[in-house]
Amino acid sequence: MFDPKAEAMSTDERAALQRNRLRGLIDRLLAADGVQGRRLREAGIERGADVTLADLPRLPHTTKQDLWDAYPFGMLAVPRDQIAAVHGSSGTRGRPTLVAYTRADLELWAAMCARSLACAGAGPGSLVHNAYGYGLFTGGIGIHQGAVALGATVVPMSGGMTERQIRMIADLRPDILTCTPAYALRLGEAAAEAGADLSSLRAGVFGAEPWSEEMRTAIEAVLPVKALDIYGLSEVIGPGVAAECLEQNGLHVNEDHFIVETIDPRTGEPCADGQPGELVFTTPTKQALPLLRYRTGDIASLTRGPCGCGRTLARMSKVTGRADDMLVIRGVNVYPSEVERVLLASGLVGPHYQLVVDRRRPAARLIVACEPHAGAAASAELAKLLRAEIGLTAEVRALPVGAVPRVEIGKAVRVVTWESGEPPIPGLDRPLTAT
Numbered sequence: 001m002f003d004p005k006a007e008a009m010s011t012d013e014r015a016a017l018q019r020n021r022l023r024g025l026i027d028r029l030l031a032a033d034g035v036q037g038r039r040l041r042e043a044g045i046e047r048g049a050d051v052t053l054a055d056l057p058r059l060p061h062t063t064k065q066d067l068w069d070a071y072p073f074g075m076l077a078v079p080r081d082q083i084a085a086v087h088g089s090s091g092t093r094g095r096p097t098l099v100a101y102t103r104a105d106l107e108l109w110a111a112m113c114a115r116s117l118a119c120a121g122a123g124p125g126s127l128v129h130n131a132y133g134y135g136l137f138t139g140g141i142g143i144h145q146g147a148v149a150l151g152a153t154v155v156p157m158s159g160g161m162t163e164r165q166i167r168m169i170a171d172l173r174p175d176i177l178t179c180t181p182a183y184a185l186r187l188g189e190a191a192a193e194a195g196a197d198l199s200s201l202r203a204g205v206f207g208a209e210p211w212s213e214e215m216r217t218a219i220e221a222v223l224p225v226k227a228l229d230i231y232g233l234s235e236v237i238g239p240g241v242a243a244e245c246l247e248q249n250g251l252h253v254n255e256d257h258f259i260v261e262t263i264d265p266r267t268g269e270p271c272a273d274g275q276p277g278e279l280v281f282t283t284p285t286k287q288a289l290p291l292l293r294y295r296t297g298d299i300a301s302l303t304r305g306p307c308g309c310g311r312t313l314a315r316m317s318k319v320t321g322r323a324d325d326m327l328v329i330r331g332v333n334v335y336p337s338e339v340e341r342v343l344l345a346s347g348l349v350g351p352h353y354q355l356v357v358d359r360r361r362p363a364a365r366l367i368v369a370c371e372p373h374a375g376a377a378a379s380a381e382l383a384k385l386l387r388a389e390i391g392l393t394a395e396v397r398a399l400p401v402g403a404v405p406r407v408e409i410g411k412a413v414r415v416v417t418w419e420s421g422e423p424p425i426p427g428l429d430r431p432l433t434a435t
Contacts, residue, residue: 120243
């Protein structure tokens with residue numbers, strides 16, 4: 001439920017709380033004498049009492065490489081016997097990143113996921129259909145324990161088995177759906193094909209992959225929900241770091257537990273509010289693996305000020321991409337989400353697409369594989385729009401409905417590379433022509 005003491009604090013109250021918790025974190029890191037503590041000493045920090053929030057930009061960063069270098073338990077800030085669980089990233093960018101939790105960390109995580117569900121209008125008595133994957137990935141279990149903490153009923157479906165998912169939604173009549181945005185689209189299409197009644201749904205909490213406003217429109221066209229974004233990553237805690245409310249005007253960052261900044265990903269200098277930058281989080285209340293100024297690689301902007309829902313937490317925009325996700329095609333820098341925005345805003349194609357980076361020649365080219373609506377002559381028009389709106393030269397391939405791979409389990413794969421052999425999507429192997 002909405003907690004005015006935590007989510008509607010005044011600016012001064014929240015700053016005082018963050019300052020005190022930051023000082024406590026610094027003292028714990030110094031006492032643990034790990035890599036973060038040693039970096040603090042190298043930066044001239046000997047005790048937390050000497051630090052204010054204004055000092056954050058001069059404190060050292062932590063990165064995913066630090067976690068890899070310390071794999072599996074080298075960055076623990078508590079004794080090994082206090083670890084209650086281990087989770088990790090999905091490994092879509094390489095090896096998984098393991099994160100340890102104490103019992104108190106698990107309780108905090110559940111509380112943050114409960115807040116996120118409450119942002120979507122859920123409460124005691126709600127029925128949450130949870131189609132995030134369970135296991136090492138934090139999505140399924142995070143939302144599950146958040147629903148339990150909220151007093152809701154949870155249906156632990158996990159991913160896949162789409163026909164069965166549709167049957168359970170139709171039979172159990174949940175009001176909240178949780179899954180990736182790509183899988184929400186799949187469920188909506190499958191329900192239409194089956195003639196299933198999903199009218200009980202009121203809101204969807206969709207995360208684990210970047211998605212655009214145009215994707216929101218596409219989801220709300222096939223499901224009877226308000227489509228809401230949720231943000232998190234294993235290293236910080238999992239889902240529940242930030243979540244969108246029913247106002248749909250940005251994701252509320254739970255600043256009492258996650259101190260957020262945005263920085264220029266190249267220089268590390270702070271970004272002004274409203275300016276896109278790399279999200280950086282400090283976790284002052286985590287026990288097992290607290291992180292100081294963790295660089296996420298995710299690009300978003302921050303907004304301050306109250307929301308119509310009553311929360312005064314900072315709001316982050318949707319993630320527009322990752323610092324390491326940027327494609328460079330013929331000298332043009334572009335994030336996949338920018339291509340998605342142009343495609344879906346055109347009204348010419350459906351929401352399923354894939355970007356194929358063709359590296360079979362010295363100069364890479366981009367092939368945009370999409371599925372046009374019936375009767376739409378999409379290829380040439382979309383190529384013009386991409387050039388006009390984001391300066392991107394790409395070959396647009398119109399494929400039959402169903403040709404672009406659908407997501408059943410896990411995250412949508414939006415970008416694939418074609419280096420040799422058969423094409424990653426059938427139908428792309430005919431001679432390429434300029435558009």
